[in-house]
Amino acid sequence: MSKAYLVLDDGAIFEGESWACTGETFGEAVFSTGMTGYQETLTDPSYHKQVVVMTAPHIGNTGMNSSDKESKKIWVSGFVVRNPSPRVSNWRSENSLEDSLIDAGVVGIQGVDTRAITRHLRDRGSMRVGIFSGSEHSREEMVVKVRQAPLMSGAFLAADVSTQEKYIVPVPPGVTKLFTVAAIDLGIKSATPRHMSDRGIETHVFPVTATKEEILAIAPDGVFLSNGPGDPATMVEIVELVREFLLDGMPIFGICFGHQILGRALGFETYKLPFGHRGINQPVKNLRDGTVEITAHNHGFAVAAPIDSNFTTVFGAGYVSHICLNDGVVEGLELLERPAFSVQYHPESAAGPHDASYLFDHFADMMAKDKAARHAQR
C-alpha cells in the first residue's frame, strides 16, 4: 500500500495509506460522528467540496446499495477512515465502498488516527484540507497547495448540486394526493421528497435558477427550501425570492441550508460555527413542548436569532422553535403570523433517527390550514 498524507491548512500533516482513488483532492475538513450511514453521507449533496473524516473506526462493512443513495452520486471530495472493511457483509449490498469511491473518482486515505484529526478540528475549527497520495510533493509544497484551495466561507455551491431540469416526485400508489409543493433544489436529498410524498405531497423539484413565475405556474400549496452546501450569505437571489413568497403568505418549510435562507430572508445573520454539527446523535430541544429529539445534523453555518423571547420581523412575529442542547445553537425558526418554519437539522434523517419526522406532518397541516383559509376567503 502506498503512503498518503492528510494535510491541513494550519500545517498539521497526518500520514496514512492510500485508499480508494490515488491522487490529490482538496476541500473543507469536517468530521462526522455517525456510527451508521456512511452511504447516505457520501451521497448527500451538502457534503459537496468537503473532505469527511469518519470517527467510527470501521467503515464499509455493509457495502453500498442502490436504495440508500441520497442523490445520484457521491459528493464528498475526499474520505478519511481508519479501518476500511476488507469485505462487505449485508444482504442488500451491491458494491463495495472502495469500488464505489473509485468509480466516483474520490481520493481517500486510511489508517490515520481519525480521533486525533477530529480533536484537532474540534479545537482549531474546520479548515481547508488536502489528501495527497502517489505524488512527490514536499511537506511544504503540500501545505501551500492546501492553502490555495477555496474557502468554504463565501462559497456559492448550489449551482453545482442543483438539478438542471425540473422533475416531479409523485405520491406513491395508494396514497391520495393532497398538495403540490415546489421544492427548490439547493442540494436536496432523496429522502425529503420521499417523506413528503408519503404524506400525499407531490413534490416538484426546481433548479436553483427557477423564477417565481415558473414556480407559481404549478400553483403550489407550499414552497420547500432544501438542504445544500455552501455559505448561506451567498444566496442573495433565493433570499429575495423567499421574501416575496413570505409577503404572499405562501406556506414555507426549510431544512438546513433552506433554514439558513429563511433566517436570512427574515433579516437574521448567518455565521460559521467553529467545527459545525455533523452526526446523528444531536439532542435538539423543541421549545414548543419541552421535549427532546435525537436528530441528524450536517451544518457548518447557523442562524443568529434571539432564543429567550419572540422576535419581530417585517413579516411579523416569530420565535426560535428548536435549539441544540449541546451548545444552544438555533435549530429551528417559526413565524407566528405567517405559515413559515424551518429547522437547521434533518427531519428526513437518512442517515439518522426518525424522531423529527413529525415536521413533515406539520408542513402538511400548515398547507391544509392555509388551503382552507384561502378557500374560505373565496
Add this chain to the structure above:
Amino acid sequence: MPKDNSIKSVLVIGSGPIVIGQACEFDYSGTQACRVLREEGVRVILINSNPATIMTDPEFADATYIEPITSEIIEKIIAKERPDAVLATLGGQTALNAAMALNELGIFEKYGTKLIGADIPAIKRGEDRDIFKKIVEKVGGESARSVICHTLEDCYGAVETLNYPVVVRPSFTMGGLGSGIAFNREELDLIAGAGLRHSPTSEVLLEESILGWKEYELEVMRDHKDNVVIVCSIENVDPMGVHTGDSITVAPALTLTDVEYQKLRDLSIDIIREVGVATGGCNIQFAVNPTDGRIIVIEMNPRVSRSSALASKATGFPIAKIATKLAIGYSLDEIQNDITQSTPASFEPTLDYIVVKVPRFAFEKFPEADPRLTTTMKSVGEAMAIGRSFPEALQKALRSVEKKGTSFSWGSPLLTRSELEAAVCIPTEFRLQQVQQLMTLGASVEEVHSLTKIDPWFLSQIELINSMANEIRNSSDLSSELLSRAKRYGFSDIQIGELRQVSEEEVRGVRHRLGIIPVYKTVDTCAAEFEAHTPYHYSAYDLENEVNARTKPAVIILGSGPNRIGQGVEFDYSCVHAAFALKAAGYETIMINCNPETVSTDYDTSDRLYFEPLTLEDVLEVIHAETLAGPVLGVIAQLGGQTPLGLARGLKDAGVTILGTSPDAIDLAEDRGQFGSVLDAAHLIAPKYGMAHSYEEALTIAHEISYPVLVRPSFVLGGRGMEIVYDDESLKGFIERATQITPNHPVLIDRFLDDAIEIDVDALYDGEELFLAGVMEHIEEAGIHSGDSACVLPSASLNAEMLNNIREATLKIASGVGVRGLINIQFAITRTNPGETGTLFVLEANPRASRTVPFVSKATGNPLAKAAALISMGQNINELRQSGVLPKVGDGVAHGISVKEAVLPWNRFRRVDGTGVDSVLGPEMRSTGEVMGIADTFGEAYAKSQSAAFGALPKSGNVFLSLSERDKEGSVEPARELVELGFTLYTTSGTHDYLLKAGVASTLVRKNSDETSTGLSAVDIIANGTVQLVINTPLGRGTRHDGWLIRTASVQRSIPIITTIAGFKAAVAGISEITKNAFSIKSVQEWSA
C-alpha cells in the same frame, strides 16, 4: 420537572448473592443508585443479603440491612423505616421479583409507599410473553411466528408457512420435555409425534426457527417527559441460539446499514412507550434474518440489566446513575453528561472505538456438565476490551479472560480440519478459537459461515488476524512497520514471541527500542466532538496520546479481572476501598481492570481508569504512560486476588515498586518449601505434605503421608483442580490431569485431616503490630473448600487458649513472611475429645486480601481493605488506630453473630443426557457467591443465611435423611431434635435402622437402586414435594448413584439440600430458632452503634 421533593427516603432493593446470570453488575448499578440518592439528599435504606458488595458498606446508605430479600423481611424494613419510595429496578430480577411479591401482598398500599423507576403493570407487560407479543404486534413489529397443532396433519400444514427447521414445543410438559428442532419431515414426524403423545392436551406449538440469525440488543432509556434515547447497540458475534450472556458481543453494532439500524431503534422506542416503562432503562433484543433483514423482537427486560452495565462501560453513559435520577423526577435534559460537563444526558453516545466482551466459563469445575452453549446462561464472568479496531479489541478481550487457550495461537492445531469443521458447528466455550484454527487450515469465510452462521464480516476480520500472524512468522525481521501493524491487530508480545520463537521480553525489548508503545485514548461518549473531563482510557497503537500530565503522586491499583469462581466481587470490593481510601489520603488513584461488571471500572471510582487487560505487558505499558505523566509511587497488587498477585514478580523484575507486601514475601508464602521453614522457625505445624513433579514422586509421597491425601496444583485460587485422593489409581488420574493445568508448577500433596475444624483468619500486619480482624469457624469440616463452606464469626467452639494460639500463630506467620497489609491464613484444628483445646495445623497463608475481607469488615465494622491500602503506603496500625480507621485498642470484635453461606450454581448445569450434575461439596470451590445472616443467636443467623441463599428452612413438615456410614452417629441428636420440633423423618434403610436403634423413629423409603421392592423411592418423595428439606451426606468414595439421584432431584425441585452433618446440625439450630421466633431485623449501622 426537576427532582420530586416529596421523595425524602428511598428503599433500594439489591440483587442478593452472585449467581450465574446475576452477578456483580448489580453491585455496580446499586452502588451508583445509592451514591446518586445520597448526593441528592435522599435518605437511603438498602436491603441486600450479599456482604461482598460495595453497596452494603455502611457509608453507602443511611440504613443498610444485610438480610434475606424476602417479602417478610422487606415488610419489616418498610414498617420500621417508612421509606417514601422503593427502587427495585437496579437490583436485577431478584429485586424486581421482590417488588412484584410485595405488590401482590399489598405492602406498598399498606404503608403508603410507592414503587419508583417502573410500575407493576409495565413490568408485567414487559415480562409476560403473551402480552409482550401483542405489544410487539401493535407497534408493527414481529415475534417469531408460531402455530398451535393438535395432529400431525396440522403440523404438516403449519410447516408450509413456517418452513424448516421448525421448533416443536409440546404444551404443558415439564422442563421442556419433548421439545426439539425438526429439520425435515422425518424429524417432524418423530419429534412432533412424541410431543403430541407427551402433551396432556395433545397439543404442540410449532415455531419458526431463528437459530443462526443475527442477534442484537439495544439499551434504551426513557424519562417522564417521554424523551427516549438509545444508549448503545450491541451485536452478538455468536448468532441466535447462544444466550447473550454467553456470547462474544461487540459494541456498536457493526453489520447493519443505517436504514436497518433505525428500524431497530424505532421498534425499541415504540416498545418502551407501549410497555410503559415510565422512567429508567431497559433492553430489547432482536433477531435479524441475515438473508433478507426480517426483524423478530425476542424480548425485553424492563429494568437495568447485565447488558446495561456493559453498555455503560462501553459508552461512558452511566445508565444506573441516570436511571436513578430519572426515578426521582429528573428528565434526561436536566441531567448533565459527567464526561463532557457541558452537554446534557439526553443524547445518544457515539463511539469511535470498538468494544468486545468475552464471557468466562467454569466448565472445568463441572466436568460432568454439558459444555454446549445454549439459551441457558452458563458463564460466570466476563471481560471487556476496547480498541480502535475489532481485531484489536477482540484480541485484547481474549487475553483479558486470563485463561489458557483463550488467546488465539498459531501452533499446530490439536484437531484436524474435519474435526474442527465438526466442532465449530456446536457453540462451546472455545468455538471462536476453533474457528480461527480452522481458518488457518485454509477454510474460507464462506465455509466457516455456513458451518457457524457467524457473520462473514467477523470471520473476515479473523482472517485478517490470521494473515497478520503469517506475516509476523514469515517476515525476515521484526521491522518497525510490521510491529506497529501487528500491535494494531491486537497481538500481544507473547503472541508475537510465540510466532517468532523468541521470548515475550525479547519482543518487548525490540518494540521499545523501536519506540513502538501504545497511546491512550479516552472514552468520552461523543467521539471527540466535545472535550472529555473524565480520564477513562484505553490503549491503542495510534498517533495521539491523551493522558494528561499531573503533579499529584499516583498509586496504581490492579483489579481482579473477569469474575470467576474463586475470584469474584469480594476482590473488587477491596480494590474499590483502596481507591477511596487513597484518594481521601491525597493520592492520585489509578485503576487498571477489564471487568465491565464492577464498581472499580466505574469512571468515578478512581481518579483515572485504564480499561486494560491484566497482563504483564498491558500493565507495564500503563505504568510507563503514567510515569511520563507524573510521579508514580508504585502498584498495589495485594487486593485484586491472584491475578495481580501473579503479576507482582514480573512487575518488580521490570523495576516497578510493589507497595505493601513484597513479591519476595508473596513467593515465600506460596512456596511450600520456603513457607515450611517459616513455620518451623515459628514452631508451627502443618499437615504432612510433599511436592511432586512426577507420578512416581507423588506415589512415594502419598505412601509416606498415607491416604487420604489432598492433591492440588500449586499457585491456584479457589481450589482449582484440588481433590481428596484415596488410592494410587485415582492419584495417577489426578496427576495426568493436573500437569495439564499448570505445566510449570509442581503438584502439592497434603495429609488430609479428616473431621478437623477449619478456621479462616484475616489480619493486618504493619511489620510490627498485628490487628487480628476476624477468626471465622467453618461450619463444614475440613475437606470442603473454604469458599464453599459456611462459616460463623465469632467462632463458636474455640476456647480462649485456642484463640490465643491462633493469634500467636498469625503474628508469627505474618512477620515471618514479611506481610505489609492483609494476610489470610487457614488453620485446621483436630481434637481427639470434644471440649479439648485441640491441635492447631496451618493449612495455608495468603499474603493478600481474601474472599472473606468484606464479610469480616461488615461483621466487625472495620474497613480492612482501606486499612491495608494505607499500610501499603507506609502508615502503621497505631496511626490507623489514632485516625479512627481501626479501633483504638484490641482486635476486631464481631457485633452479633454473623454467618456466611455460599451459593452454588448446580441448577445451571445439566449433563449431556439432560440429567442434573452432582451437588456434593468438595475441596474444589464451585460457589459463585455468598450471603450473610446477622443475628443475636447462631440459629437465627444461620437460618437467615439459608433463607437468603436457598430459600427458607422449613418450620414444619417432612425431612428426608440418607446418610453415609460414618455420619450416622453424628446425625442422631439433630434428628431427634427435628422429631421433637414436630417434623416427620423419611429415611433410607441404613439410616432408618441406625436411627431406630438410637430411638428415633422414621418412615422408610426405598433407595432408587433397590429394584426388589416397590413403593415410594427417595426420588419420588422429593419430586412429589413430600419433603421440605433433604439431608444427604455422600460416601467418601465409590458409587454415589443413589446419592446423586437424591441430590439432583432436590436441586431440580429447589428443595434445600444439606450434604454435611455439620450443616445438618446448624440447620436444626436454625429451624429450632425460627419455629420459636420470627426473624428480627437490624441495620449494619445499628449493629456497629
